Amino acid sequence: MREKLKVTVAVLAFVAAYIGVAIYAGGIEGAFTVTFLLNGLQAAALFTLLALGLSLIFGMAGIINFAHGAIFLLGAYVTWYVSSLGFGYILSVIAAVIATGLFGLLIEVIGLRRLYEEDELLQILYTFGIALGFQGLITFVAGPSSRSINPPGWGTGSATILGAQYPLFRLLIIVFTIVLIGIVWFMLQRTNIGLIIRAGTRDTEMTRILGHNVERMFTLVFVIGSMLAGIAGALAIPIRPVSPVTGNEIIIETFVVVVVGGLGSFLGTILGGISIAQILTFGSYIPVIEKYSTTAIFVFMALVLLIRPRGFLGSVGFMED
Numbered sequence: 001m002r003e004k005l006k007v008t009v010a011v012l013a014f015v016a017a018y019i020g021v022a023i024y025a026g027g028i029e030g031a032f033t034v035t036f037l038l039n040g041l042q043a044a045a046l047f048t049l050l051a052l053g054l055s056l057i058f059g060m061a062g063i064i065n066f067a068h069g070a071i072f073l074l075g076a077y078v079t080w081y082v083s084s085l086g087f088g089y090i091l092s093v094i095a096a097v098i099a100t101g102l103f104g105l106l107i108e109v110i111g112l113r114r115l116y117e118e119d120e121l122l123q124i125l126y127t128f129g130i131a132l133g134f135q136g137l138i139t140f141v142a143g144p145s146s147r148s149i150n151p152p153g154w155g156t157g158s159a160t161i162l163g164a165q166y167p168l169f170r171l172l173i174i175v176f177t178i179v180l181i182g183i184v185w186f187m188l189q190r191t192n193i194g195l196i197i198r199a200g201t202r203d204t205e206m207t208r209i210l211g212h213n214v215e216r217m218f219t220l221v222f223v224i225g226s227m228l229a230g231i232a233g234a235l236a237i238p239i240r241p242v243s244p245v246t247g248n249e250i251i252i253e254t255f256v257v258v259v260v261g262g263l264g265s266f267l268g269t270i271l272g273g274i275s276i277a278q279i280l281t282f283g284s285y286i287p288v289i290e291k292y293s294t295t296a297i298f299v300f301m302a303l304v305l306l307i308r309p310r311g312f313l314g315s316v317g318f319m320e321d
Contacts, residue, residue: 004267007312011271015278026285031164038161040281041274042170042239045177048273049232050250051257052184052266053225059264060197060221064120066127067107069251070134071226075100075233076242077138080147089152089238096234097227104226108219116218131248138244146241155238173235180231184224185266197221253280256297260304262314271312275300 019040023033050072057065075096082092107130115123150156155169188194199207200214208214236242253276261272276297283293304311 004313007308008267008271011275011312015275019278019282022282022285025287026282028285031162034162034164035166036281038164038166038171038174040278041174043281044273044277045174046232046236047254047257047277048181048270049177049228049235050254051261051269051273052181053228053232054254054258055261055264055266055269056184056221056228057225058258060200060218062116063112063123063127063222065222065225066124066251067130067134068127068225068229068254069247069249070131071100071103071229071247072233072236072250073134073138073242073244073247074103075230076237076246077142077147077233078230079234079237080149080242081142083149089149089155092149093231093234096230100230100233101223101227104223105219107226108222112222113215113218131251135244135248142244144244146243147237148241149238151238167239169238173239176235180228181270184228188266193217193220253297256301260301260311262311265311265313268311268313 019037022028023036028036050068053071054065054068057063057068078096078099079089079092082095083089087095107127111126112123115126151167151169155172157168158165159168159171160166161171188197196207196212196217197220199210200212200217204214233242257272257276258269259272260276261268261270279297279300280293283296284290289296
């Protein structure tokens, strides 16, 4: 626990110092400072939702799911399609959550369930093949053009925060993500299902001997992780255009978040999402890296792994003691 606290404080101190340098070097003042900080939090919210799903799946099943970006893409496109039929945004999000949950179920039941005991390369090839195939399918069905939707009526307008006018829908994304993260944490820490999941990450065989259906838990975790990716896609499409290649692009940044935070770590994933989002948001205002803000996250990942190979809070199991 003391080590976790030290690492958390160190990461947040680095993020604060990085933001301070960017604000000073870029001459960001007044309300613009608040706007950029909120933009960083909003980016961190989407990164964290995606990364949590990825980390859940790895923590329980030990699967590095390259199809996670395709699931994000499905959530975004289902939201766009259902909205285009005239349904409201909330119904579109519900449809996206159902569709991504079912898609995750199919991925796990049809293929991954047979590959848990096989070589990790087969698991990677299977999920990577789904990602490429789904990208081609979306291109064939919906075309190569980017798609987006307008924020719902109740999410239009702006809110005044410390003198800054900030888009209401982006603010709602931050609030909703915090609530959803709290729900996932409560499920893992305070319910019997969460207890079984955490036990399964520590010792799968012992959990099975105690009479629990570990395979069913694998499926449940994969579905939950897929739904989180679907929600991220549904939240993203009103604020950024989404195209068939978006899934494969965003999964790279999501893997950086998970690796930096520590594979299988809940709190580490959140810290990774915050740090990577702030590096991307404020990087263009630091003269040394202004043209290389995207590259900077990979340099940051390399430095973290050199100093701490398991990431911020990585451990063998999903939840650290």
